[in-house]
Amino acid sequence: MSVSTKYNPREVEQKWFDSWMQRGFFSSKPNPKKEPYTIVIPPPNVTGVLHMGHMLNNTIQDVLIRRARMQGKEACWVPGTDHASIATEAKVVAMLKEKGIEKSDLTREEFLKHAWEWKEKYGGIILEQLKKLGASCDWDRTRFTMEEDMSAAVIEVFVDLYRKGKIYRGVRMVNWDPKGGTALSDEEVIPKDTMAKMYHLQYEVVGQEGQFITIATSRPETIMADVAVAVNPNDERYKQLHGQKVRIPLLGREIPIILDEYVSIDFGTGALKVTPAHDLNDYELGQKHKLPTIDILDDAGFLNEKAQLYVGQDRFAARRNIVKDLEEAGLLVKVEEYASVLQTSERTGAVIEPRLSMQWFCKMDDMAKPAKEAVMEDEIRLHPPKFKNMYRSWMENIRDWCISRQLWWGQQIPAYYLPDGSYVVATTAEEALRLARQQAGNEGLQASDLRQDEDVLDTWFSSWLWPISVFNGFKDPDNKDILYYYPTNDLVTAPEILFFWVARMIMAGYEFRNEPPFKNVYLTGIVRDAQGRKMSKQLGNSPDPLDLIDQYGADGVRTGMLFSSQAGNDLMFDEKLIEQGRNFSNKIWNAFRLIKGWEVDENLPCPNETAMKWYESRFNEAFVQIEDHFSKFRISDALLAVYKLVWDDFCSNYLEMIKPAYQQPIDARTLVTTIDFLEKNLKVLHPFMPFITEELWHELKERKEKEYLIVAAWPKKDKFDKNIIDQMEVVLKVVAAIRNVRNSKNIPNNKQLALSVKVMGQHDYEPFLPIISKLGNMSEISFVQENLEGAISFVEAGDEFFIPMDGNIDVEAERERLVKELEYTQGFLNSVAKKLSNERFVNGAPEAVISNERKKQADAEAKIKALEQSLASL
């Protein structure tokens, strides 16, 4: 046979993927005769390219969906992307800039036209990459969060929640980029460690000339926006100042001293200036104490007329100037350096200005309640469950969700402002006009009098609807798809977005369909590099997944990723793992080559009944374990169990037992049975390694048009004979001991040895003799009553085994070895005996444990007896 000794994935993977697509194995339609099994993909960012995190995440989804498909369920995996408003808008702005176009030169419509062009051109890349991995999504169902129906759902939901009183407008502190002229999300802000200066300033106490309180601030240019000085009520130093007022330096405006335990006594001077317009903590303090806010900065970071001083100066220039002036006035006590974190803009590098602005909010407390309970009551299960705690604490301390973004790429907020500044919320401009006329009592209002809110909605405000909207559950709430596929089964995602996304989907599920969106949430870990760093583009420490697939095959990459990926635990990525995956592919390939190469001789009797009986039981035993792992979402354990079954039990043991001598034919019964075993192995391997298994499935036999492994029936749990498994375990230990003798005595494998067995225990070796003989390469096996002289001996299961050495035996070394083993066994026996002589153990422990200990005792005693006899006969 001239088949390559190396499996070459490149030749087969694309072929089978195309073939599956053509035959429609991935596509799903509601089928009342079948149980649905549904996964919605966590929609990757439309600007994204495949990274290792996606690989892990989507491999797991594919494993789950392929297994379900083979189990005969109606498996539906819905793919798609989200519009990622911030990331995409940034990409489009950058692309335009390269062409010499500024966003500010464009109208909204013009900009969106460019953005859509960009999306059409680059938006599908990541999905194409997923196909290389083998992702068996129903690709005809691919959705995008900004396509027409999905956007309509978002608008409908906004209007609905607004009318239920769950959406409102309010002031909030945002990360403002004065250079870029936009608010940024927290993710776009880069903290930089720097040395900052802490200025100690003196505020004069009103009515006590010459009395000062010293505050510490890193932003002296904002003192004109101060509305109070805060101290801790327990701070003895300031007790006499409670209820007093102080004067802002230079400006002279009077502000109160307020008391709040928020102020730490030992940081700075223990006195804090309160500037609600320019600091988040101060803002909250201001709200709590009902203080006014004075905003002294404009969009570009220059001081405005409210500052009264330094008007028109840049914030940094103003800082330099005010420090100088304060110093001259003698109000600057000292300047301290301290380590601090400077927030900067990812895009412009500008120092972020915390800025108050009017934003839209979604109320969370009502919706959070059922969402919290669903998880706490295990209606929705998190895997691993350790995330329940985190989820609960988040849901209990949830804040309202800021859903507006100062961007164009996204669903524009359906709020329309009237000339008088009031507004209406409506799904269409026409409806808005009608409402506006009603609200204003002015039938003369025209569409042109209304101005739609400029902002768009947060991308999560689209994706929280994803499990419903992919099945058109808003447009058509009783359509066949949503009724059949929803609630979906399993969601596979990263813990990082447990709050951003998962929790909100759960809320949306109950709010809009009164049902959870899914039953299980599998949380993957983060893929890190060997040094434990998160893989990122900036660090350049992430291998290109497509290169890996090219090098090792998708099957190798998939298994490599899964080998070390317990749910919820980070994965230290090492290319070695992928190599191991590839090697496993190769092992399977070669097992196939061996079987494929056999000639049949119909006249031969079958000598392998014991081996076949054993492997059948072993497979069934392992299969029960595998299913158990799957049922508990222990995907990595399931893979490892399959790996060991195939590599150790099937290849290393079973195939070696039945393998005919070189160029000898095999009997028909063994061949048929072995092919059947291989097929069963391929089935349990398929979810993990879809390509090689499909390839071998077709290489093994002629198959009918739709007789593909991808839709072959998943094995069923079946009985197994534990007795033969246990006996074989002993037999394999005997074989290992024989091989160990060869190894330690430098006896070549091709030299046959004789074996004598002195049976003292209950084991029946008779049916296994051909196996021992073959695996150990024995010339003969005999049963004896007496110890053999001049032989190496070992004890297994209380029975003694002898291999004659023609007198070439190092008696002293042998004695030493036996004594060592004897001592160990005696020690072991002592510990067991001690346990059994302990009355409280015997009374307290369950019967099974005690009888087990008794068995251990008996085994050890037998072994000691055998070892002693061996020693004696040396």
Next chain:
RNA sequence: GGGGUGUUAGCUCAGCUGGUUCAGAGCACCUGCCUUACAAGCAGGGGGUCACUGGUUCGAAUCCAGUACGCCCCA
């Protein structure tokens, strides 16, 4: 600062309900093999005070408390 979570072989990690599936896997390492399916392989082997201290228990890697160190989330 608050909460969560972890520490098991040189490395990456399993170990589920406390008790022989309890100290395990893979990689790495050592020895011997190109033995006709596979050197991307085969056979064999060495290697651990289960972070530390105490407690509960007949019995603890496993449960509890504290300590040290690490990571995550929130402030």
